Amino acid sequence: MVEVTKRKVLLIDDEIALLEVMRTNLEIEGYEVVTEMSGETGLVSAVVDQPDVVILDIMMPDIDGWEICNRLRSDPRTRYIPIIMLTALDEPHHIVKGFESGADDYLSKPFDNAELFARIKSVLTKASKGMAVDPLTNLPGKHQIYEETRKRLEQRGKFFAFLYIDISNLRLVNDHYGVDRGDLLIRGLGNLLREIVNPTAEFLGYMGEDDFVIISVPLRVEQIFNRMSARFDEALSEICPDFDEKCGPETDRVKIAVGVVTNERKQFGDPLQVKNVALEVLKTARKQPGHYCADLKDHKW
Numbered sequence: 001m002v003e004v005t006k007r008k009v010l011l012i013d014d015e016i017a018l019l020e021v022m023r024t025n026l027e028i029e030g031y032e033v034v035t036e037m038s039g040e041t042g043l044v045s046a047v048v049d050q051p052d053v054v055i056l057d058i059m060m061p062d063i064d065g066w067e068i069c070n071r072l073r074s075d076p077r078t079r080y081i082p083i084i085m086l087t088a089l090d091e092p093h094h095i096v097k098g099f100e101s102g103a104d105d106y107l108s109k110p111f112d113n114a115e116l117f118a119r120i121k122s123v124l125t126k127a128s129k130g131m132a133v134d135p136l137t138n139l140p141g142k143h144q145i146y147e148e149t150r151k152r153l154e155q156r157g158k159f160f161a162f163l164y165i166d167i168s169n170l171r172l173v174n175d176h177y178g179v180d181r182g183d184l185l186i187r188g189l190g191n192l193l194r195e196i197v198n199p200t201a202e203f204l205g206y207m208g209e210d211d212f213v214i215i216s217v218p219l220r221v222e223q224i225f226n227r228m229s230a231r232f233d234e235a236l237s238e239i240c241p242d243f244d245e246k247c248g249p250e251t252d253r254v255k256i257a258v259g260v261v262t263n264e265r266k267q268f269g270d271p272l273q274v275k276n277v278a279l280e281v282l283k284t285a286r287k288q289p290g291h292y293c294a295d296l297k298d299h300k301w
Contacts, residue, residue, distance in 0.1 A: 006032040009120065010051035012042035012068065013086065014061055018109075022055070025113050031120075039063030043071055046078045050146070050272055052127075053120055055107075058087040058098065066101045073102035077208065080143035082123035136183060137190040137206040145205040145213050149271035152215060153263075161218045164259040164278035165193075165228070167210035168286050172254055173240060181239060185254075186210055188235040189228075196227050218262045221293070229256050229291035257285035258293040265297060 009031045013019050016037070023033045034049050036042040039060045046054060054072065058065035065085055072078045085098040088109040098106055104123045107116065127143055140148075152160040167189060174182040190204075193212060197204045203215040214224060236254060259282030261274055268274045277296065284294040 006030060007053075007124065008032045008034065008049060008051040010042065010045055010049060010054045011035045012037075012039065012045075012054065012060070012065075013057040014038070014059075015057070022116070025116070029113075029117055039065075039068045042068060046072055046081065047075070050077075051081060052143075052146075053082045053084065053123055055084045055086055055120075056103075058085055066097055069098065069101035069103055077142065079208075080127065080141040082127050082143070084119055084123060137187055139190055139194075139204060139206040139212075141205065142207055145203075145207060145215075146271040146275075148203045148205070148215055149274050153268060153271070153274075159218055159262060159264050161216050161221050162261040162274050162278055163214040163216065163221065163224065164207070164261070164275070164282050165189075165212040165214065166257045166259075166282055166286065167254065168257045169254045170210045177240060182210075184239050185236065188239060189232060192231045192235060193228065196224055196231075218264060221260055221295070225256075225258055225291075225293040232256050232291070253290070255288075256291045257282055257288070259283075259285055260293060260295045262296060 007030075009026055011019055011022055011026075011033060013022075013035075014037050019035045019037070023035055026033050034045055034051060036045050039062050042054075042056070043063075045051075056065045056068055060068070063071075065087070069083055069085065072081065072083060082104045083102065085103040085106040086109065087095075087098070087106065095106055104126070105119050107119055127147060149162065152158070152162075167185065170182055170185065173185055190206060190212065193204050193214065197214060197216075201216075202220070203213075205213045205215075207213055216224060259278040259280070261268075261278045261281060266277075268277070281294050281296050285292040
C-alpha cells in the first residue's frame with residue numbers, strides 16, 4: 001500500500017544553524033522539510049516542491065522576504081501556499097508590511113517549538129477550510145485543490161475521480177477578441193461547473209490559466225463530462241457569437257479536454273502525483289478534434 005506523503009514545509013533562511021535546528025524539530029514532529037538559503041532558490045523550490053507551507057525570513061542577502069512573498073503571491077503556481085514570515089525585527093510596521101506583502105502569519109525570533117508548531121497548524125487549518133479563493137473565478141485555488149486531494153487519498157477504501165479540465169485552444173479566443181473575452185469564457189466555465197457539481201459531495205477548484213479540477217467519484221465522470229461539454233458550447237456561442245466564422249481547422253477548435261484519474265486500479269502517494277498523472281492523461285484528450293474525456297484506465301502504466 002502506498003503511504004500518503006507527509007506535510008511539506010519549505011524553510012527559506014540564510015542562518016545555517018537556525019535552519020538545521022528547525023529542520024530537526026519539524027522532522028521529529030512528522031513534517032517533510034526542504035531548506036533554501038537564498039530568495040532565488042527559495043522561489044524555485046516553492047514552484048518545484050509545492051510545499052504545504054513556506055516559512056520565510058525577512059532579512060535575506062539577495063531578495064528580502066517581502067519581495068519573495070510578493071513574488072510567491074503573484075505566481076499562480078504558488079499563490080495560495082500559506083506563508084509564515086520569520087523576523088528578528090520588533091517594529092510593528094515591519095509586521096504590517098509582511099501582511100501587506102501577502103503573508104498569512106509571522107514569528108518573531110527567538111521562538112520556541114510550541115509556537116512554531118502552533119503557527120504552522122493554524123495556517124494549514126485555514127487553508128484547508130478554503131479561506132483563499134481565486135479572484136478571476138472566485139473558486140478555491142491550487143493549494144485548496146491539493147488539500148482536498150490529500151483528504152481523498154487518506155480515505156482508504158473509497159474510490160475518487162480527479163478530473164483535470166482544460167479549455168484547449170483558448171488562445172484563439174484571446175487572439176480574435178482579446179484576453180478580456182478569454183477571461184469571460186473562463187469565468188463562464190467556472191459558473192456552469194458550479195451548477196453541475198454537487199457542493200456537498202464533490203469539490204470544484206481553479207488550477208489557474210484555463211484549467212479546472214473536479215474531484216468526484218468514478219460513476220459521475222461521464223455525466224459531468226456530458227453536461228459540461230454541451231453547456232460549454234452554449235457559453236462559447238453567447239460570449240463569442242460569430243466565433244465559428246473565425247476559427248480554423250477542426251483540430252484547432254476551442255474545446256473541452258479532460259484527463260481523468262481514479263484510484264480504482266492505481267494507488268497514489270500524494271496530491272502532486274495525482275495531478276501529474278492527470279496531466280499526462282490530458283495530453284490524449286487535447287489531441288482529439290472535439291470535446292474529449294480521456295481516462296487513466298485506458299492507458300498503460
